[in-house]
Amino acid sequence: MPRPTTAEAEIAEELAAVRPALLPAYTGALPGARAAVLTRLWRGLTHDPLPWVAGRAGGRSGVVLRLADGRRLEGPPADPYATDARVRAVRLDGAEYDDPARLMAGLSVPHSGAFAAELAHSTASLALSRAGQRNFGGPGDAAPARDWEWEQRVVDGHPFHPNCRSRPGFSVAEQLAYGPEHRPVVELGLLPVPARECLVSGVWPEWLREGDRVLVPVHPWQAAHVLKRAGEGALAVRPPTARTLTAHPLMALRTLALPEGPHVKTALSARLTSSVRDISLGSAAASAVLSDFGQAVAERTDGLLRVTRTLGAVAAGSPDLTALLRESPEAYAGPGERVVPVAALALTDLPRSPARLARLARLALTAGLRLLDLGVALEAHGQNLLVVLSPDGEPVRLVYRDLADLRVSPARLARHGIPVPDVPARMVTDDAVALRRKLFGSLVAGALAGTAGSGAALRAALEDAVRDLPRTADLAALLDEPLPAKALTLMRLSPGAGDRWADLPNPLRCGTR
Numbered sequence: 001m002p003r004p005t006t007a008e009a010e011i012a013e014e015l016a017a018v019r020p021a022l023l024p025a026y027t028g029a030l031p032g033a034r035a036a037v038l039t040r041l042w043r044g045l046t047h048d049p050l051p052w053v054a055g056r057a058g059g060r061s062g063v064v065l066r067l068a069d070g071r072r073l074e075g076p077p078a079d080p081y082a083t084d085a086r087v088r089a090v091r092l093d094g095a096e097y098d099d100p101a102r103l104m105a106g107l108s109v110p111h112s113g114a115f116a117a118e119l120a121h122s123t124a125s126l127a128l129s130r131a132g133q134r135n136f137g138g139p140g141d142a143a144p145a146r147d148w149e150w151e152q153r154v155v156d157g158h159p160f161h162p163n164c165r166s167r168p169g170f171s172v173a174e175q176l177a178y179g180p181e182h183r184p185v186v187e188l189g190l191l192p193v194p195a196r197e198c199l200v201s202g203v204w205p206e207w208l209r210e211g212d213r214v215l216v217p218v219h220p221w222q223a224a225h226v227l228k229r230a231g232e233g234a235l236a237v238r239p240p241t242a243r244t245l246t247a248h249p250l251m252a253l254r255t256l257a258l259p260e261g262p263h264v265k266t267a268l269s270a271r272l273t274s275s276v277r278d279i280s281l282g283s284a285a286a287s288a289v290l291s292d293f294g295q296a297v298a299e300r301t302d303g304l305l306r307v308t309r310t311l312g313a314v315a316a317g318s319p320d321l322t323a324l325l326r327e328s329p330e331a332y333a334g335p336g337e338r339v340v341p342v343a344a345l346a347l348t349d350l351p352r353s354p355a356r357l358a359r360l361a362r363l364a365l366t367a368g369l370r371l372l373d374l375g376v377a378l379e380a381h382g383q384n385l386l387v388v389l390s391p392d393g394e395p396v397r398l399v400y401r402d403l404a405d406l407r408v409s410p411a412r413l414a415r416h417g418i419p420v421p422d423v424p425a426r427m428v429t430d431d432a433v434a435l436r437r438k439l440f441g442s443l444v445a446g447a448l449a450g451t452a453g454s455g456a457a458l459r460a461a462l463e464d465a466v467r468d469l470p471r472t473a474d475l476a477a478l479l480d481e482p483l484p485a486k487a488l489t490l491m492r493l494s495p496g497a498g499d500r501w502a503d504l505p506n507p508l509r510c511g512t513r
Helices: 006-018 020-047 100-107 112-131 147-151 172-178 220-227 281-301 342-347 354-374 410-415 432-452 455-465 473-480 488-492
Strands: 053-059 062-067 072-075 090-092 095-097 186-194 199-202 213-218 244-249 255-257 263-266 305-307 310-315 322-326 338-341 385-389 395-400 483-486 501-504
Touching: 006 020, 006 112, 006 172, 020 062, 020 072, 020 100, 020 112, 020 488, 020 501, 090 100, 095 100, 100 112, 112 172, 147 244, 147 255, 147 338, 147 342, 172 220, 186 220, 199 281, 213 220, 213 263, 213 322, 281 305, 281 310, 281 322, 281 354, 305 354, 338 342, 342 385, 342 432, 354 385, 354 395, 354 410, 354 432, 354 455, 354 473, 432 455, 432 473, 432 483, 432 501
Parallel strands: 305 395
Antiparallel strands: 053 062, 062 072, 072 090, 090 095, 186 213, 186 244, 199 310, 244 255, 255 263, 263 322, 310 322, 338 385, 385 395, 483 501
8 A cells, every 4th residue: 555645644643633433444445535536637637628738549448648748647548427436546657656646746737736735635535534434225224314314425525526525624523523424413603793784685584683683604614714813804703692503514515404494505715626615795695686586497497497495695794704595405305205416316226227317317408408598507516406306216307406606698588588687797698608518517527427427328318318309509519519527627727717628528429438
């Protein structure tokens, strides 16, 4: 076994202090975690448009990358839609690398040092996430009864991102306390802020008010690392109330489910996978308008897709102190039905049934393309998109949550007589390429590919799904053009550049490698 990286050793040291019983499982999980992250990294190296890769060659026997400086990077075939950890090692100028962080450091390209540190942390955190897992579906394991229980079963994070479990700024104790895969219960603080100092969108409920003050739910990590640091400035922390909200963290980490009530999206100003996410003041202000708009356009899918309502949002002067209340997806399940995030479907029997996988693809593409024709491009990745399963496991309809990253087209909306909602300017575009990238990159290259688990399975599901869809220009692009996907590796090596895109082999037009 290779010597531990600094991140692996640091987590082991912290784990020995806070949860020593997990240390043997953590150590045993490291080789598999390295392979899982290396597989994701190799996918990016072989498919992202990296400026220092001068040429690519290969096929079923393997892939050779010719670097601009003359070096050769060799590895196994890279199916861009595979989710299993099949890459155990690659060779850089003949030297073998089985650790993704050391490989990235060895490549020595612009920004590779910072990315190598992220990869080391992703590997160590993934091993920690795997260390405490029980045998889901095994003897004594009851089927999840609540939506948040499904989310806690997603252990490995993003199926294609090399930073699938990177949580810089989180100690081991904090990962165990707040990471959904560790199945914690989190106590959200309630920070009282005078109502006159708050921007409120929608209806902020009375049970989160105290006289003339609004009670803002605050994630404990945010309170300890961001609000406390603000000192006596604009975000000076007032004494919290004695009350707290008991909640279960979801895959997004900063969004949590109350035991009997809505989901709470909190501010959590930490870098997760790619970027620091917050709830911008513009998003908070537009949340009620977006919610009404989402409900209205979802009605045009003939019941195929429902959108969870945003009940209320509050911003107390900064994105670092915001919160949003959102309807639970369970509201759209009938008797005996289950609502499962698409990212968790790999833990069900659905991917092993070609008929059900095709049914899911047909549902998702029918709804997604219909909304795209109307002028709404969903970011339907595995967290945002959920599927309602019948009691016997059949996909029957979809639920979409979190409208903050969709795109709307004024021209397309106008063709259907739909007014353009008052949303932030970043959400508005008539660029067909941008609209298709948003939907196809998240839904097909993301949610459906992650569920299918391979290019061959994805191709079979799509072939069945597209057979009877209306022949629109958007469908023609899906059938005939390369499949867009976020170039996640390139993005981490291009800080500040925003979204970058890769053109993946179209699974409907070519065989898998």
